[in-house]
Amino acid sequence: MKKWIEITAFLVVIAGLSGCSNRSQAKSEPLDEKAQIQYQFASEAYEKGDLIPALSSTLEALKTSPHNPEAKNLLGLIYFRQRKYAEAEQAFLGAIASDSHRSEFHNNLGTLYYEMKAYDKALKSLQQALVNPLYMYPERIHNNLGLVNEALGRLEEAKSNYLESIRLRKDFYLPYQNLGKLYLDEGNKERAKVMLSEAVKNCVDCAEPRYHLGILLKEKSLTEAMKLFKQGAQLDPNGYYGRLCRDNLTMNSENR
DSSP states (O other), rough: OOOOOOSSSSBBBBOOOOOOOOTOOOOOOOHHHHHOOOOHHHHHHHHHHHHHHHHHHHHHHHHTHHHHHHHHHHHHHHHHHOHHHHHHHHHHHHHHHHHHHHHHHHHHHHHHHHHHHHHHHHHHHHHHHHTTTTOOOHHHHHHHHHHHHHHHHHHHHHHHHHHHHHHHHOOOOHHHHHHHHHHHHOOOOHHHHHHHHHHHHOOTSHHHHHHHHHHHHTTTHHHHHHHHHHHHHOOOOOOOOOHHHHHHHHHHHHHH
C-alpha cells in the first residue's frame, strides 16, 4: 500500500481548504458571510475526520455560493473519503469549472481517477495539474504521476517521475519510498536500500518505509531490522504497517 496525504488511499491528495486563485474565472464566486462560517466549520470537521457534519456544512455553504471552487473541492474530498466516487468526481469537476487554474483541483481529480483505476484519465488530470508554473508543490504531482505510470506498466517513466519529484524537493519522503519499492519489485536490492533509507530519514514518524526497509535488511542484519520494526510499531500502533511491524517483531523474536 502506498501512502497518501490527507486521505486514506494511495496518492498525495491536496486539500486546498483555504486561499484563493489569482486567476479565477467568471463562474468563480466568493463565499458570503454565512457560507464562509459554514465552510470554515466544514473544513475543521473534515480535518478531524468528522465527515457527516463536514458534508452537511459544505452543502449549506454551497446553497448560497454554488460556484465557489474551494467549497466544491472540499465536497469532493469528503465524498472521496466516503468512497462515493461518482459524487466526488462531479464535485472536483465543478471546482475545476469554477477555477481551472488551481493545480490542486486537477491533482485531486487525478487521484480519484487513480483510485477508480481509470489510469488514462488520471494521467491527463495530473499532467494538467502541472500546467500552472506558479504552483508551489509540483513534487507532489510528479510523485503521483509516478504511481500512475507504474500502474500502467510504464516503469521507466515512473522512475523518471519519482526522480524529478526528489530533484524538486530533497526531503519529500514519498518518492524515495515509492522508488525504493519499485526497485525492490525489480530485485535491485541495493538501490532499494538506498531509497528506502532516504524515506526513513525524511519521515521520522512514518511506519511504512521502516517496514519495507526492515523486510529488506532482516536476512543480513536482523538486529537492524528489529530496530526498524520496533520503531514502526511504536509510530503506528493502530495502523496497517504498525501491525505488520509488530507481527515481524513477534515472529523474529520467537525464532531467535
